[in-house]
Amino acid sequence: MGRTRRAALLCAAVVGVSLAACVSRTTATAPQVTPAGVRFVFIHSSAGSVALAASFNQWSTVSHMLARSANGRWSIVTPLPPGEHTFMFVVDGRQWVSPPAAEDYVDDGFGARNGVVVVRPPER
């Protein structure tokens, strides 16, 4: 009985770890500041292209294209000036997607929510 129970616990643990790993691969990530700029990440396994359209690029759907890596993960690192910037992702050039993760959100006035990324000025 004790061995059975231990085996069941082990199985549960394995399943749990696998699920956690799976979740971590598909988890949305809010923009992060890196030494090279702000990193934007978007997960979409079936997208042919993903663009970052934002207040800092005049909402262009072609100027900031994300690069695809494994597991449907798309990312771009772009330098941004200090301030508050709003953004969305554009899938395949036509589907506007509110960021699944962001520091904050604001209504865009057109029925969707823009993500907000705040770049703080360097401490003096």
Place this chain on the structure above:
Amino acid sequence: MEWWLSGRLNGESARRLIRRAAALVLVAGAALAMPPVSTSQVVSAADREALVRQRVDRGGRADEVDLLLRRADEAASQALPVEPITNKIREGLAKGADPQRIDAIVRQMVANLRVSDGLVRELAPSASATDRRAAVVLMAESLDAGVTVDEVRELTGAGGADGSATPDRVASSAKGLSLIKAARLSGPDGRQVMAEAVRRGYRATELVDLGRDIKRRELDFRSGRASLRAVRAAIARGDRPERLFRDAGEGTATRPAARPEATRPEVERPAAPVRPEAVRPEPVRPERPAVPERPGR
């Protein structure tokens, strides 16, 4: 025209008439075929063409874009910042929004920029348009988000007569208040918090971050685990912003916040884009006493 005056049309006159008519048609055709000259002072001809193309590709018309750009011109003629307006127009057109909807938003933006400009001029009468710009834009954003002119005036008054109510600090406190209101927390209490922070000399960036920190913990505030009055009291005691939400230790304004919020579906939190001090340390959990091992059955 002699053929008309003489009442007869001979062969030569007819040919002349046809030649003139053909020339007129050619000129008119060329005029129509030429790219339209930009009607906007604030957007370059090339930019306008791109915006028009974007609109036409979606089945719209060029004059819809011109109407929107005229709103930006109107703002420029009043020495108001135009960048937020052109950005909103670009955003709306890029997202395929109805031009009438874009126009309504832009008109409201222009109105709020005008009010903000007046408020900032009251605070800094001698400041140039360039110097006023950031404060005007931030204050207009706050008005867009539901902060009232009376609230801005109250925040201005909080600075007292010592000159600490600078345009950027008042605008930032208004922005902080707009974030508190966006979290659907008490406006009057939020106003008191921001006014106290202005009085205590919080910097412009700290005032915005204060509002953002409160919004981030909106669930705690709404559930009663934290209170705006406690935050205000902590600020009045002299707590600096980095200490307000740092931990749940004695003397802090709130208990530690629940990290996830209903409105923010992300699992991972941004560590870096947020200023480093805003990231709270993980609460230290007391070590559990060792559980005695159960003997196997």
